[in-house]
Amino acid sequence: MATKPEVTAFYDPRTFSIQYVVVDPETRHCAIIDPVLDFDEKSGSIATIRADELLSFLVEQGLTLQWILDTHPHADHLSAASYLKQKTGAPIAIGEKVRGVQELWRAIYNLPDFPADGSQWDRLFSDGETFKIGSIEARVMFSPGHTLASITYLVGDTAFIHDTLFMPDSGSARADFPGADSGQLWHSIQAILALPEETRLFVGHDYQPNGRQPLWETTVAEQRSKNTHIVNYPTKEQYVAARNARDATLPIPRLMLLALQVNMNGGRLPEPETNGMRYLRVPLGALPDANWD
Template sequence: MNAVKINERLTVAGQPAIADFPSLAAQGFKTIINARPDGEEAGQPGNAQEKSAADAGGMGYGFIPVTGPTITEADIRAFQQKMAEADGPVFAHCKGGARALTLYVLGEALDARLEQGDIEAFGKAHGFDLSGAARWLQRQAAAMPQVKAFFDPRTWSVQYVVADPSTGRCAIIDPVFDFDEKSGATGTMNADAILAYVECRGLSVEWILDTHPHADHLSAAHYLKRKTGARTAIGAKITGVQKLWQEKYNWPDLKTDGSQWDRLFEAGDRFDIGSLEARVLFSPGHTLASVTYVVGDAAFVHDTLFMPDSGTARADFPGGSARELWASIQDILALPDETRLFTGHDYQPGGRAPKWESTVGEQKRSNPHLAGMTEEGFISLRETRDRTLPMPKLILHALQVNIRGGRLPEPESNGKRYLKFPLDVLEGSRW
């Protein structure tokens, strides 16, 4: 194990043995950061063993698995957060140390504490080749559109601001309206954080977009429309979802024509975000109405594809179909391999830090639900898996709000709002 002290806060190294962890604790390290994916080579201890060894030594632990080509800003910010949380020196490792140092220097560069032109010299001074970090920054600067993600740990949801840097115009995708099902409390913390970012960057909101009617969180689309005046939109098949849930909620007064949104997108529709052209892919399977928004080199797929280590979305909601989901995924994978894919949820398998960005090529290579999979094999895998899953805890709370574009129920005579909660309408659901 080669260990290199970068500064008083950070040492980077190659793979330590589990037997080294007591010594690391004795040397005063307070946190271990493992930047290495499990299974890179035989004999590698892996995330679970490392976490146990760190816990036994009284050290904090972070799992941020990356490969050189797949580092994203989410990984960089997760590395920074783990360092900030540590109450003393941090020992960060991968196989040889370069990836751990790359995560560090990219954070320093993004926050303007290290000049891009100085990165390779900084690496050489410590015995590492950081040319990959310099190339990452070049790609980041050239990426169109600019994408800022907001992760909500309560619902594991990812919200996005998608901006055209040349005009300062942007779209907000899949915003979360805060809701606590235990107390009935509502809030706008997530949405207000997005608005604060938009204001800080001097952006103008043109669109508020939902990819589908969500079953695991309430949509903040209506709240944000009132705050910004931007147009709201969703896929045109929302009318089918409205009709389906109108019956389940016994809600004859519900309008089922999609008039709660400013625009209903059909498959193939195009629209503009500033000077950027966006287009709509119809992506049913998870729901009847799911769509993918393709903007420049980015596609927002929400509950169709997760990160490669998490597979694909369930297809057992009312109106869902594993066969249709497979077809939708094939449409997405037909995009160029370098297309950035932004998912709508991350459930942090293995306790790793949240991630939300992959590429078409990475999904083809690494997603076990897709790599080498046939249509029938996928359908069998998906349906078998779905039979084991309980319904999302907020599905009956959320749908009555989300099929109305994020509008809460109207206040009753006492000034309070009330959700309607039907019993026994999701027959056969696992408890």
């Protein structure tokens, strides 16, 4: 029987994101998955409120941080991976396909000298690669579609499935960003649904449909039987058609053009310029077909 790690979720209502602390109960070693750096785009202000909550939790629980993990370069929030590494010394990691995201977005941002080699992370995971969180074996499963670099972390009896599937009443993630593909997303979903039915699944976002309280934990069995997209669009052709039609109506996430230049750099903010200020770039006209709010 697979080991059952302790999982604590931290919900960020500003971005509807869920951060996770995953603990080996035997050794009290842990990993942080998808940490959020607070950012107010209206004022340009950065804060570390959410990330500091994670650090306080580690101290309160007597945990040793072993990994800081991102599932993909996020389009809707800034990653706090670099900040947490500075505070703890723990290594940061992501899937090796992040290089493709870097290549794509450095062209959009016109950053020809940006190193698109993944060197901003301490570890780039390949598909099927294993590592340890304490005594628990973790395995990486590539899950492209939402982004070309998306991965799932399988830790004991749990899977952290990022933005592939949401809670059953919310369906699945969009697949219309640069490098995304709805057909690939369908295959990634099928791979997740092929896991043992009792596998606990932890999602990357919850948008609280109909105003319900935020939720983040489900199971393979529940997703197979209740996920609105899986039940209503059971074939690849049906799913891809419905996903593409839905995505064609959605506006781009409000932080996407700001967040990706940070997140493709391992969560590092731009270096200060001569006046001591940091600046983010907004490529005007880079997504000409995007829907407006």
